[in-house]
Amino acid sequence: MTQQSPDPLLSPDRTPTLAGVERAAVKVAALLPQTPLLPLDVGGRTIWCKAECLQPVGAFKIRGAWHRLTDLTPDQAAAGVVGVSSGNHAQGVAWAAKRLGIKATIVMPSNAPQMKLAATRALGADVVLYDRVTESRDAVAANLLDERGGTLVHAYGDPWIIEGQGSMGIEARAQLTERGIAGPDKVVACCGGGGLSAGLALACPDAEIVAVEPEGWDDVTRSLAAGEILSVEDLAAPTECDALQTPQTWPINFAVLQARGVRGVVVTRDEVRHAMRVAFEKLHLVVEPGGAAALAAILAGKVEPGEATLVTLSGGNVEPQKYAEIIAG
């Protein structure tokens, strides 16, 4: 389906590396200003919140998409890309594709938030819907690639995506250094399939990494505890964290997470909602449920802050009615 390049760096089966994260960080820095790293006092300790909801598509996903699409060969670029996403990766791929003049087809769940579907289409992508409960999104994507050709840009199971998301860690390290702070010594990341967590694990080799999932969608947490990849048991499990609804991590992610001794933590709906309210009141940021999971884990006392804790506020794409309901809570 995808063209194989003779350059091992350009093989989709390659292993993501810190050097790759650093290369991605240079490309992202040339394209986008740094997102703010905002201090927040939690019980007398300062944690550092990376406001990725301020990215052009409202989420960090623009990082990996840009790194992947800018490394396509001219032939690959001409054939277009196929993305698979619950919404934020969709917008990241569509944004990068539009900017580079590449045709993008995105496989999205039919129950994705309307604003994410609309935003992806507004960026010029062709959206193909699937049913989250009865269909495998990876199978739908594979069929599309068979029919149309092109390169798969997976939402997390891809070395470029992992490296690209990791660029957030390089940026945060530089921002801490500017403030005279060494670190981070701890990284708490919102986790769906483990693309961001794996990228940050590569970017911050000396930090403890914690991957935070919403209850019901805790496959990475259970997989890391079990030492093998496990799937979400109930694909109809309710959650407000649509951005983190991934049924299973991929070996490329799991290998990085396991090698670094990453642990998973699970947060409840109410813990996430509380974190959204704190981000509203203290930081004046609109954070979507899936983007508030990491902060929720700290505020709930499930993760103890370190000396210099990096927390991802991964995205801010939430429907106004839903947000109003949560904030007024």
Place this chain on the structure above:
Amino acid sequence: MTQQSPDPLLSPDRTPTLAGVERAAVKVAALLPQTPLLPLDVGGRTIWCKAECLQPVGAFKIRGAWHRLTDLTPDQAAAGVVGVSSGNHAQGVAWAAKRLGIKATIVMPSNAPQMKLAATRALGADVVLYDRVTESRDAVAANLLDERGGTLVHAYGDPWIIEGQGSMGIEARAQLTERGIAGPDKVVACCGGGGLSAGLALACPDAEIVAVEPEGWDDVTRSLAAGEILSVEDLAAPTECDALQTPQTWPINFAVLQARGVRGVVVTRDEVRHAMRVAFEKLHLVVEPGGAAALAAILAGKVEPGEATLVTLSGGNVEPQKYAEIIAG
């Protein structure tokens, strides 16, 4: 009341200058990271939104307060400061005072948002309430200064405050330059008493400056049109823009605004609410009503964007219930 310094730069009656704005910008840059300058597409044109709601106290007011308090003589600092504010300047002064170990007393309207009162007290300031309709806040402050001594830190009628707020313009100019953009050629600012507008007029000497007020509290707009300082006619006029409820600008502000040919524009409640929803959806920023007035003027077509338009998103301190009501709108 205030001690007079022999240094003309340190006299409270001095005229604010571009050199003073630049000096303030250096001091602010040493203290606080830049706030993001976020692009927003408005009918095919890009405007540049300065996200001052991300400042530590949730508003730009920290700039002027820091510039003023760091220029106090040791004797002045020991005697403490008295601020007058509807809430955001209060927090700015309280924040700077706490950081510098200076005692702060703040005169605030009794109907200020509870979160602004609570946040000011939480920063260690002594809050003295007054009635917005029946009492003059300046008279209340003058009485306090007679009783307690100390230095008045007015919310807008003060050369340091004007220069400090203007540091936002120096920062924005540098951020535009980094993106290879000359400008700004137009600056659209939320306007209460005219501290920010005057500061930006000094900071951006080549730009057209527009001061935006909420309906009912349009004294600066009417004053600029009349060529003399006029007051708000109905001090009980309802508005959601509590941050912009100033009864009258001061000569020090008016002189700068008039000399630069600044014009005023008035926005309605619904225009402000729409701007808050756009900031929510497109920028993922929580902006309070008074902080959204400038954006409202552009979105309502009352101000035409220029080639490089700077728009102030001045603050984000809004009660959750009120915000939810507006966003769900």
